[in-house]
Amino acid sequence: MRTEPERIVVESHQSLPHAAASWIADAIAEAIRQSGTCSLALSGGRTPRAVYGELAAAFRDAPWNKVHIYFGDERAVPPNNADSNYRMARESLLDPVHVPAGNVHRMEGERADLDGAARDYERLLPPALDILLLGIGPDGHTASLFPGEPALDERTRRVMPADSPFPPPRRLTITPLVIAAARRVAVIVDGADKADIVARALEGPRDPHALPVQLALGGVWFLDRGAASKLARVPA
Numbered sequence: 001m002r003t004e005p006e007r008i009v010v011e012s013h014q015s016l017p018h019a020a021a022s023w024i025a026d027a028i029a030e031a032i033r034q035s036g037t038c039s040l041a042l043s044g045g046r047t048p049r050a051v052y053g054e055l056a057a058a059f060r061d062a063p064w065n066k067v068h069i070y071f072g073d074e075r076a077v078p079p080n081n082a083d084s085n086y087r088m089a090r091e092s093l094l095d096p097v098h099v100p101a102g103n104v105h106r107m108e109g110e111r112a113d114l115d116g117a118a119r120d121y122e123r124l125l126p127p128a129l130d131i132l133l134l135g136i137g138p139d140g141h142t143a144s145l146f147p148g149e150p151a152l153d154e155r156t157r158r159v160m161p162a163d164s165p166f167p168p169p170r171r172l173t174i175t176p177l178v179i180a181a182a183r184r185v186a187v188i189v190d191g192a193d194k195a196d197i198v199a200r201a202l203e204g205p206r207d208p209h210a211l212p213v214q215l216a217l218g219g220v221w222f223l224d225r226g227a228a229s230k231l232a233r234v235p236a
């Protein structure tokens with residue numbers, strides 16, 4: 001990862017999904033050129049659904065059979081639940097582009113033993129993801145790393161159970177080790193309601209305990225004009 005955030009500000013809310021999807025498609029192609037395969041970890045939430053939809057529409061012919069899908073976090077719900085990140089990804093991307101079922105590695109958020117689910121997932125995750133997609137919550141969380149979360153101090157485990165102040169309350173999440181090891185990280189942020197938190201994250205003091213998304217400062221940040229509207233330094 002780079003050490004300084006690269007900011008890509010797109011003109012409108014409507015053009016953000018295409019800009020992010022193009023970057024992801026290029027990154028997939030590059031990873032496959034380098035190693036013959038690509039590991040792509042998806043995020044949950046409202047913003048990525050549109051990005052995945054655009055990937056499925058505009059990049060349907062990408063070599064999806066060589067892409068292995070992982071998740072940065074999951075809610076503690078069954079895979080067919082409306083809150084499941086896996087379900088959202090399946091509906092918006094994985095089914096439409098026919099990613100082979102054996103290439104999809106979901107977090108088992110439905111298990112009563114979430115700690116066991118986290119330990120099992122850790123064994124599936126490659127040492128370094130080729131591409132990690134992240135979002136930002138209104139409190140500065142990313143994946144399910146919420147401010148003050150014990151997983152932020154983790155030095156060994158790569159996946160852990162976590163508590164969320166937003167529903168659903170129990171989650172599985174990657175830890176900072178996975179963000180640090182990823183080869184390419186993209187933070188995708190949409191909307192003026194994220195403008196304050198984006199400005200704090202990108203231009204305020206560095207404190208990932210208070211603003212976990214700052215763990216991704218080495219990545220590429222895709223912002224629409226609204227999300228970028230409180231930045232002092234906006235690229236042309």
Ligand code: 6PG
Nearest residue numbers: 044045046047135136137142143
């Ligand atoms: C989740 C996430 C989470 C998300 C942000 C932004 O499962 O909720 O992975 O980190 O990316 O909360 O979500 P929105 O795009 O919905 O604002």
